[in-house]
Amino acid sequence: MGALPELSPEAARLLASAALGLAALLVLLTLLPPAKKMAQPPKACVHTENLGAGKAIAVLTSGGDAQGMNAAVRAVVRVGIYTGAKVYFVHEGYQGLVDGGDNIKEATWESVSMMLQLGGTVIGSARCQDFRTREGRLKAARNLVKRGITNLCVIGGDGSLTGADTFRAEWSSLLAELLKTGGITAEEAKKSSYLNIVGMVGSIDNDFCGTDMTIGTDSALHRIMEIVDAITTTAQSHQRTFVLEVMGRHCGYLALITSLACGADWVFIPESPPEDDWEDHLCRRLTETRLGGSRLNIIIVAEGAIDKHGKPITSDDIKNLVVKRLGYDTRVTILGHVQRGGTPSAFDRVLGSRMGVEAVMALLEATPETPACVVSLSGNQAVRLPLMECVQVTKDVTTAMNEKRFDDALKLRGRSFQNNWNVYKLLAHIRPPSTKSGYTLAVLNVGAPAAGMNAAVRSTVRIGLIHGHRMLAVHDGFEGLAFGKVEEISWERVGGWTGLGGSKLGTKRTLPKKYFEEISANISSFGIHGLIIIGGFEAFTGSLEMMEGRAKFEELCIPLCVIPATVSNNVPGSDFSIGADTALNTITTTCDRIKQSAAGTKRRVFIIETMGGYCGYLATLAGLAGGADAAYIYEEHFNIRDLQINVEHLTEKMKTTVKRGLVLRNERCNENYTTDFIYNLYSEEGKGIFDCRKNVLGHMQQGGTPTPFDRNFGTKMGAKAVAWITGKIKECSRHGRIFANTADSACLLGMRKRSLVFQPVAELKEQTDFEHRIPKEQWWLKLRPILKILAKYNIELDTSEKAHLEHVRQKRISLESNI
Secondary structure, eight states: OOOOOOOHHHHHHHHHHSOOOOOSSSSSSSOOOOSSSOOEEEEESSOOOOOOOOOEEEEEEEEOOOTTTHHHHHHHHHOOOOOEEEEEETTHHHHHHHGGGGGGEESSSSTTTTTTTTSSSSOOOOOOOOGGSSSHHHHHHHHHHHTTTTTEEEEEEEEHHHHHHHHHHHHHHHHHHHHHHHHSHHHHHTTTSSOOEEEEEEEEOOOOTOOSOOTHHHHHHHHHHHHHHHHHHHHHHHOOOEEEEOSSSSSHHHHHHHHHHTTTTTEEEETTTOTHHHHOOOOHHHHHHHHHHHSOOOEEEEETTTTTSBBBHHHHHHHHHHHHHHHHOOOEEEOOGGGGOOOOHHHHHHHHHHHHHHHHHHHHOOOSSOOOEEEEETTEEEEEHHHHHHHHHHHHHHHHHHTHHHHHHHHHOOHHHHHHHHHHHHHHHHHOSOOOOEEEEEEEESOOOTHHHHHHHHHHHHHHTTTTTTEESSSHHHHHHHHHHEEEEEEEEEETTOOSSSSSSSSEOOOOOOHHHHHHHHHHHHOOOOOEEEEHHHOOOOOOOOGGGGTTTGGGOOOEEEEEEEOOOOTTSOOOOOOOHHHHHHHHHHHHHHHHHHHHOEEEEEEEOOOOTTOOOOHHHHHHHHSSSSSEETTTTOOOHHHHHHHHHHHTTSSSSSEEEEEETTTTOOOOSSSSHHHHHHHHHHTTTTEEEEOOOOGGGGGGGOOOHHHHEEEEEEHHHHHHHHHHHHTEETTEEEEEGGGGGGEEEETTTTTEEEEEHHGGGGGEETTTTTEEGGGGGGGGGHHHHTTTTTOOOOTTTOOOOOOHHHHHHHHHHHO
C-alpha cells in the first residue's frame, strides 16, 4: 500500500478547491427551513387574511422574458387577493405603466388560472425608453396614484430592478410635480405618499448576484439539455465534433452547467478566459478523447466568451480551428431564443410561486423606511436582500471582466459558481496521474433506480482515478458485492453516462446483513479500502448494518459514504436526493396534459396517484408545480370530513370559469382512503356537477433522462464524496492497513439548507422513522399552506419563519463560513 501520488500544483489546487463545500447548488427546489413530520400548529401566525385590506399591488414583468414568470405573477395575484388587497396587472412592462389605460387592469382569481404551465409572460414585457425619462416616470406615477396603487412588484433583470429603484427614489418629487401641475389632487397625493418596491429576478442567464438561481434558469437548462442530448446521437453516428453556442453575454452560468451536465470536452465562459495557448490545449484534449474510444466531441461556448485580452472567441473561430488542425468533421449549432421558450420546469414553478408569496409579504410588511428589496434564493432558503446592493455587485462583475480582473469576477459570482468551475476543470482538464495511491475504492447502487445515479457514478469513478485510486464497479448492489460481481472500471467506460437514466451498474434492494461473510471475503479478496454507496433508504439502512457488522467482521472496518439517490426524497440527513427532481418534472408534465384534457371536456376532476412510499414530497411539490386543488399525504393526517370539504370546494369551483380539478394522492397516504376509494367518493358526491377520472402514474416516475439539476447534483456529490473518503482512508491508515471503526468513518453526504454536510449515519438513526421509511423532520411540509392558499382554501399562512432582510456581503461571508 503506497502513499497518495504527487499531483501537479494545478491538480492539487483544484482538488483542494473541489473538496470545499458545494453549498449553494442548483437547488431544487425550495426555500424553507425544516418542519415537523406530522402537521403542527404554527408557532406564531400573523392574521395574513387581513394584512392587505385597503391596499393595492401592481405586478409587472419587464426586460427579457423567462419561463416561470407566470408562476410568480399567479402567486402575487392569488396571495394578494387572499390577504384582502386589490391586485393589478400591468401589461407590457414599464411601457404599460407609462401608457396607463387598459394596460393596467384589476386581476381576479380566475384570470391567472391555467397560467402556471405557460412559458414566457402572459401579461407581456417590453423594452421601454419612455420610462428612462422623467416625463415618462411622471405619467407612470400618475397612473398608479389614480388607482391607489402604492405597492409595486417588478419581475425582471438588473436593468428593470434598477429602474424600479430610481422610480421609488423620485416618488416624492414626482408627486410634488404632479400636484403642482394639477395632475393629481392633494387627497390622492396624501393617500399615495410613499411607494413600496419588491423585485423578483427573472433571467435565464442567472446573472444576478445575491441569488443562487433566478427564475427561468432551470427551464433554460432543460431546453439546452434536450438539444444537447439530441445532437449527441447524430454526432456519434458520424463521429462529429459539435460546437454549441448558448446564451450568456456577460455570464457563463448556462454554458458551465451545460458542460457539467453533458460531460463536454471544453467550455468557454466570459468570467474565466482560457490561457494564451488554449488552441494547442483544446486540440490535444479532443485528440485524447477520440483515442480513448469516443466517437464525438462536444464544445460549449457562451455567446460572450473572450480570451485573456478581451478578444471575442466565436463558435466559428473554434470550428475553423478544429477543422484546420485536426481535420474533424465539425458543426456549429447556435441555440438562440429556443432557450427562452417552452414550458417552465417544476423547479421554476415552485421557485416563482414561493417568491411570489414572499414578495407579497415583503410589500405588505414594508414601511416608508424599508429599502427596496429583492426576494432571493440562498441554498434552499428564502432571503430578502437590498435591491441596489445586489445590482451593484452584479455591475462589479462586469467591471472586473472589462478590467481583465477575471479572478475577481469569478469570486464575485459566488461560491456556487466557483465550485462548479473547479469541478468542471477537474473532470475536463486533469488526467489520472501515472503514479498510483495504492488505494482501491468500490462504488455501488442500492435500492430502486433513480435518474442521476449514473452521473454520480461517472463523477465518482473519474475523480477517484484523478486521485490515483483503483476504481471498482459493483453490479447489483450489496448482493453483487456478496457474489463477487465486481470489476475494475476505467475512465473511458463511464463516458457519456451523465445523460443516461436508471442505473448502469444495476441496483437491488437487498440489505447486506445476511451476506456479511461473503461481503467480508470479497472486500478482502478485491482489496477494497472504501465504499461509496449511491442509493435510497436501503443505502442508508444498509450502511447502518455494515457498521453493526464491524464488531464481528474486521474487513467491514473501512470508510463508507452514502450519496442519497431516490425519487421518493425520503433519506434522512438530506433535503434533496438525486432523482427526485426528474420524477417531479415527469409528474408535473403529466399533470399539465391531464389538466389540458380536463379543461377541454369541462367539469372533470382528475385523481392522480404518485410514488414516494410514505413520503409526501412528490405529491406536495407536484401539487405546487401543477396547480393542484389538493394533495393527500401520510405526514398530514386527513379524515372523511377533510375529503368532504375538498369535494365541496371543487363543487364551488365548477360554478366559476375554471371547470376542472386536479387532486394528487401519495401512494401510501392512508391505507383505507385508497385511490379507488377517493375516486368513488368524488364520483358519487360530484354526480351532476362533475365527473371523475383516475390515473396511477407508476414506474414512469423512475424512468426518463435525468434533469440538468440531477445530472449536476450527482456530478458534484460524487466529486465531494471521493474527496472526503480519500481523506478518511488516509486518516484510518495504520502500518499499511485500513482500520475504520469510529462513527464518523461512515457518513451520509446531504444537502442541509445552505450547505452540503457529511453526517455520521449512526447519528441520523435518531432522526429517522424506520417503520415508515421517512425522516422525522421534513422541511417541505412548510410549503403545504402555500399549496392550499393558491388553491383558494381559507387557511392561515405560517409566517413564523419569514425571510428577513440580509446584506449581500454579510450573506456571502456567512455562507462561506458554513462551507
